[in-house]
């Protein structure tokens with residue numbers, strides 16, 4: 001909560017399948033400066049009551065500090081939760097809740113970030129890392145690839161001219177769900193930390209594993225992934241055989257479980273599995289994004305959504321996929337506030 005005396009007049013919340021993203025506008029009451037500040041915070045959607053309580057605290061603080069009436073607070077909601085939790089939000093806050101269309105909010109938020117905010121949009125590569133773009137006004141057409149729980153690809157050809165051209169259900173929720181089954185990670189950020197440390201070559205079948213070298217004729221390096229997780233079955237079998245050979249009692253072999261992941265005897269770790277799945281999901285999205293951009297003649301591709309979370313390998317994979325497949329003709333862009341496009345858009349539609 002803002003600990004100062006700032007006046008909060010507007011709250012926008014984008015409630016998705018996994019996260020509720022909240023943006024609120026605060027202004028110092030006695031400041032002579034125009035404008036104010038945008039504040040960002042998110043909550044897990046399955047703890048939506050915490051999010052609603054946070055909004056309620058913001059509202060109550062206004063009433064005690066500034067004597068404002070509840071109806072002076074403007075609450076805007078978007079995303080699926082704007083429908084699912086509509087009554088609950090309205091009842092707790094005791095104010096009218098305005099609802100806005102999710103896709104439209106995404107685009108309005110993104111347009112604002114591209115055109116108005118310095119050091120917001122950047123390109124990423126392993127060599128130059130983050131390189132910020134200047135704000136620009138000639139932004140259309142472009143493709144927005146929003147990677148949340150699922151993935152939406154939206155062709156944008158003008159300020160309110162957009163069309164959802166595709167998507168995939170293999171998105172952020174897939175990584176989150178599968179890694180919770182495959183690793184001991186207790187949070188999404190822990191999974192990203194694991195991925196950061198892992199070596200996917202322990203589980204992925206690489207071109208080099210098949211050819212023993214690269215396959216230069218068709219442009220495949222020996223480190224190119226031929227099959228995500230393609231080595232796992234064989235390696236597990238070999239590891240089990242290894243323990244079989246060491247055993248003195250052949251009858252007990254079948255009952256013994258294979259070495260647990262992360263035990264010293266395991267041929268690969270949770271970190272390796274995390275890295276591999278992060279690559280698999282990101283490569284797949286990168287490839288579909290490229291094909292969509294090709295189909296719709298778009299050379300500018302923005303990647304948004306909380307899945308990205310500023311993670312190096314995710315951004316590098318997406319960026320590389322676009323560069324590789326388009327032979328350098330198309331470019332991938334990222335945003336510092338990647339998860340907040342919808343919430344900012346909802347806010348702007350009713351801006352103070």
Ligand code: ADP
Nearest residue numbers: 016017018019148149172173176188305306307
């Ligand atoms: P949605 O609107 O569908 O909730 P988001 O853009 O908020 O989508 O992205 C949700 C995805 O972001 C998750 O599926 C996961 O991959 C990733 N993520 C980032 N931070 C978290 C977190 N704290 N908890 C769960 N998932 C997270």
